[in-house]
Amino acid sequence: MSILIKNISYLDIKNEIIIENKDILIEENKIKKIGENLEINADTVIYGKNKLAVPSYVNSHTHLGMSMMRNYADDLDLNTWLNEKIWPFEAKLSDDDIYWSTMLSLVENIKSGTSAVCDMYYSMDRVAEAISQSGIRGVLTRGLMDVAGSGEERLEETRTLYKNYHNVSNGRVKIVPAPHAIYTCSTDYLKEIIKMSKEFDSVINIHVSETIKEVEDAKNNYKMTPVEYLDSIGMLDLKVIAAHCTHITESEIELVKNKDFYPVYNPSSNLKLASGFTPIDEMIKSGIKVAIGTDGSSSNNNQNMVEEIHIASIVNKAVKLDAEVVPAIEVLKMATINGSEAMGIDAGIIEEGKLADIQIYDLNSVNFTPRNNLISALCYSASSNDVLDLIVDGKLVMENRELLTLDEEYIKFMVNKKTKELLNR
Amino acid sequence: MSILIKNISYLDIKNEIIIENKDILIEENKIKKIGENLEINADTVIYGKNKLAVPSYVNSHTHLGMSMMRNYADDLDLNTWLNEKIWPFEAKLSDDDIYWSTMLSLVENIKSGTSAVCDMYYSMDRVAEAISQSGIRGVLTRGLMDVAGSGEERLEETRTLYKNYHNVSNGRVKIVPAPHAIYTCSTDYLKEIIKMSKEFDSVINIHVSETIKEVEDAKNNYKMTPVEYLDSIGMLDLKVIAAHCTHITESEIELVKNKDFYPVYNPSSNLKLASGFTPIDEMIKSGIKVAIGTDGSSSNNNQNMVEEIHIASIVNKAVKLDAEVVPAIEVLKMATINGSEAMGIDAGIIEEGKLADIQIYDLNSVNFTPRNNLISALCYSASSNDVLDLIVDGKLVMENRELLTLDEEYIKFMVNKKTKELLNR
Numbered sequence: 001m002s003i004l005i006k007n008i009s010y011l012d013i014k015n016e017i018i019i020e021n022k023d024i025l026i027e028e029n030k031i032k033k034i035g036e037n038l039e040i041n042a043d044t045v046i047y048g049k050n051k052l053a054v055p056s057y058v059n060s061h062t063h064l065g066m067s068m069m070r071n072y073a074d075d076l077d078l079n080t081w082l083n084e085k086i087w088p089f090e091a092k093l094s095d096d097d098i099y100w101s102t103m104l105s106l107v108e109n110i111k112s113g114t115s116a117v118c119d120m121y122y123s124m125d126r127v128a129e130a131i132s133q134s135g136i137r138g139v140l141t142r143g144l145m146d147v148a149g150s151g152e153e154r155l156e157e158t159r160t161l162y163k164n165y166h167n168v169s170n171g172r173v174k175i176v177p178a179p180h181a182i183y184t185c186s187t188d189y190l191k192e193i194i195k196m197s198k199e200f201d202s203v204i205n206i207h208v209s210e211t212i213k214e215v216e217d218a219k220n221n222y223k224m225t226p227v228e229y230l231d232s233i234g235m236l237d238l239k240v241i242a243a244h245c246t247h248i249t250e251s252e253i254e255l256v257k258n259k260d261f262y263p264v265y266n267p268s269s270n271l272k273l274a275s276g277f278t279p280i281d282e283m284i285k286s287g288i289k290v291a292i293g294t295d296g297s298s299s300n301n302n303q304n305m306v307e308e309i310h311i312a313s314i315v316n317k318a319v320k321l322d323a324e325v326v327p328a329i330e331v332l333k334m335a336t337i338n339g340s341e342a343m344g345i346d347a348g349i350i351e352e353g354k355l356a357d358i359q360i361y362d363l364n365s366v367n368f369t370p371r372n373n374l375i376s377a378l379c380y381s382a383s384s385n386d387v388l389d390l391i392v393d394g395k396l397v398m399e400n401r402e403l404l405t406l407d408e409e410y411i412k413f414m415v416n417k418k419t420k421e422l423l424n425r
Numbered sequence: 426m427s428i429l430i431k432n433i434s435y436l437d438i439k440n441e442i443i444i445e446n447k448d449i450l451i452e453e454n455k456i457k458k459i460g461e462n463l464e465i466n467a468d469t470v471i472y473g474k475n476k477l478a479v480p481s482y483v484n485s486h487t488h489l490g491m492s493m494m495r496n497y498a499d500d501l502d503l504n505t506w507l508n509e510k511i512w513p514f515e516a517k518l519s520d521d522d523i524y525w526s527t528m529l530s531l532v533e534n535i536k537s538g539t540s541a542v543c544d545m546y547y548s549m550d551r552v553a554e555a556i557s558q559s560g561i562r563g564v565l566t567r568g569l570m571d572v573a574g575s576g577e578e579r580l581e582e583t584r585t586l587y588k589n590y591h592n593v594s595n596g597r598v599k600i601v602p603a604p605h606a607i608y609t610c611s612t613d614y615l616k617e618i619i620k621m622s623k624e625f626d627s628v629i630n631i632h633v634s635e636t637i638k639e640v641e642d643a644k645n646n647y648k649m650t651p652v653e654y655l656d657s658i659g660m661l662d663l664k665v666i667a668a669h670c671t672h673i674t675e676s677e678i679e680l681v682k683n684k685d686f687y688p689v690y691n692p693s694s695n696l697k698l699a700s701g702f703t704p705i706d707e708m709i710k711s712g713i714k715v716a717i718g719t720d721g722s723s724s725n726n727n728q729n730m731v732e733e734i735h736i737a738s739i740v741n742k743a744v745k746l747d748a749e750v751v752p753a754i755e756v757l758k759m760a761t762i763n764g765s766e767a768m769g770i771d772a773g774i775i776e777e778g779k780l781a782d783i784q785i786y787d788l789n790s791v792n793f794t795p796r797n798n799l800i801s802a803l804c805y806s807a808s809s810n811d812v813l814d815l816i817v818d819g820k821l822v823m824e825n826r827e828l829l830t831l832d833e834e835y836i837k838f839m840v841n842k843k844t845k846e847l848l849n850r
Binding site for chain 2: 077078111277327367372376379
């Protein structure tokens with residue numbers, strides 16, 4: 001299988017420039033060659049005139065299975081949201097519901113140029129199936145907690161998942177241990193999970209300092225902040241994908257800045273749930289590689305990475321009262337290189353030898369007219385609708401906004417049907 | 426001319442509910458009847474199954490003519506942005522450039538369900554032409570200032586505009602006096618403009634308290650805050666559309682809350698230019714009718730009202746650390762009823778007798794799947810791409826995302842061409 005993209009402009013994210021009029025040859029699942037006038041008979045040819053190739057986005061924190069709860073519980077305080085709406089709904093969710101919710105979320109991720117997701121939820125065998133089918137990549141994590149019992153059972157589930165799904169679909173699926181959060185896991189349990197991560201030689205995925213309450217509780221319970229606590233039990237010796245970090249402190253930033261620690265910024269969710277403003281400028285300036293994610297559709301309320309990038313790029317300027325902070329290119333790095341590195345995917349850059357995970361934007365779109373700074377355009381004016389094609393692992397999964405791996409209409413039909421059934425149960 | 430929308434759900438914004446399965450009959454430019462199974466031979470029939478009719482949006486503050494500067498100057502502090510980028514670019518802008526920029530902005534406004542804009546810029550005769558052609562409504566204001574001279578000339582321009590364009594195109598075009606801001610107009614000049622507004626029996630449009638600097642300068646120059654100063658010279662006895670009000674104070678809110686004073690919130694622009702967070706919750710709770718706008722594409726960087734609504738609805742929750750504030754319905758009111766009232770348009774509600782300004786959303790979109798709370802969906806998950814049709818003044822201006830009044834491809838071509846020419850001048 002080969003794809004030749006002819007005469008395209010592309011974002012060289014490392015050098016922070018747009019390179020014009022190149023041919024990009026993809027063979028098997030990698031970028032084989034970038035050059036001029038490549039004379040090759042490829043299986044598929046994409047004409048790149050008036051298009052822009054961009055490393056596809058990496059959604060580093062989400063809960064794909066929650067999309068049936070989209071627009072179901074809004075404008076509510078966190079406790080009412082969780083106790084009265086989300087948990088009672090979740091209690092009724094079947095494996096099948098999670099499968100169809102996941103499929104719907106995957107449709108949205110693909111349609112906003114996303115080639116990889118880091119997902120934490122349950123029924124993860126069904127999620128692994130959905131990821132396999134979608135053609136994109138998933139770092140999949142069964143949320144582990146023991147405060148309400150069934151801790152060992154969940155660990156066992158993770159082992160089974162790992163055995164059955166880790167590295168399937170040409171390595172597109174990875175299984176990773178994921179303690180839900182410090183407030184839902186005992187210290188002993190966290191230590192067991194750390195052991196498991198060492199055994200798997202794997203990154204660990206956890207929610208960290210999402211809310212002020214979480215930080216206050218940690219101080220009360222452990223006389224430490226959440227990140228200090230994670231350090232004290234040895235978790236920070238491993239590579240960590242730390243969702244949110246909304247309330248990470250200056251001294252915690254110092255603590256993690258030279259570690260394998262990847263905070264995942266979730267701007268829409270943090271704003272909508274009133275969690276607060278994440279110190280993105282401070283983390284970037286400390287050299288921390290922040291990634292970015294949508295969070296689940298119950299708090300976002302969609303899976304649109306182009307929107308996340310837009311919001312991330314403007315909100316922080318107002319927080320710091322400084323229009324120069326968190327510039328467009330830094331947000332694009334969060335969504336590409338940093339996310340890829342966090343998830344251990346050798347992509348995020350359009351460069352020979354890298355995995356062929358590429359999205360192609362339509363420069364004829366009104367949002368790219370006139371063609372001034374295209375890096376600005378990707379952050380500040382683009383819409384997910386401007387993404388025409390998505391290539392993942394060397395294969396087209398979307399072509400001219402048509403999904404090639406998933407049946408969008410059927411998925412929407414099934415999600416509407418399943419939601420009605422659930423609400424009647 | 427008549428349009429019959431059959432069997433549609435619609436947002437009854439006054440009662441804050443979705444009403445299902447109604448027929449909406451539009452005759453001439455008004456909503457004639459809302460009922461069930463209307464047996465009428467209309468000129469056009471729209472089938473409303475799986476669709477949602479919503480009052481079309483009102484973009485209460487923009488600079489349509491600035492879209493050639495989209496993605497031209499970003500991540501810069503306000504002074505560098507203005508002095509080194511925007512003003513030198515503007516110095517080269519021709520009447521024709523402004524016309525094509527305006528046309529491009531109108532394409533975007535229409536494609537995000539917007540039926541009316543309040544626009545402040547120059548070459549407003551060309552803007553009036555563009556508005557007439559587009560089929561939407563414009564309250565058009567020539568930015569008035571005298572600090573750099575030519576104050577009288579600009580007043581004269583406004584008079585000529587008023588004579589030639591006020592109420593043309595079936596009343597879709599209105600001309601209104603608009604002092605640019607207190608820092609670009611002398612007190613005497615502002616008083617002249619107030620006199621003109623009384624003569625025209627017209628609303629007045631002005632930028633107010635956009636930045637901290639503006640507030641500090643007012644305190645230094647007048648020993649008053651900007652709003653107190655406007656009150657002291659009698660402007661607040663008139664109806665005022667006050668763009669931004671980012672730094673409106675508690676006592677200023679008290680001062681204006683029972684006046685004909687409509688602040689216009691511009692979330693993207695205020696965030697991106699690092700102007701700050703506008704006290705939206707406080708204003709809403711004081712009963713002030715806040716409107717909403719995109720501002721120009723040089724600071725936004727697009728004209729997407731659906732995005733503004735989304736950002737407005739989530740940012741304020743984080744500012745107040747309270748997920749219940751600025752709920753979805755309030756933001757939708759800002760974009761419909763409040764904006765219409767500010768601009769003196771008898772629309773913003775789907776109700777018999779009102780002007781027929783209606784947008785129709787596609788409920789089959791992934792963003793509306795599953796169909797939980799549709800009011801939440803409009804704010805939190807919708808994309809402008811979900812707007813299928815736009816009816817303004819009883820006429821379709823967009824049908825199934827195809828523009829009927831403007832040639833989108835030619836406009837994009839012209840804007841690209843004109844921008845290249847300008848940058849080479």
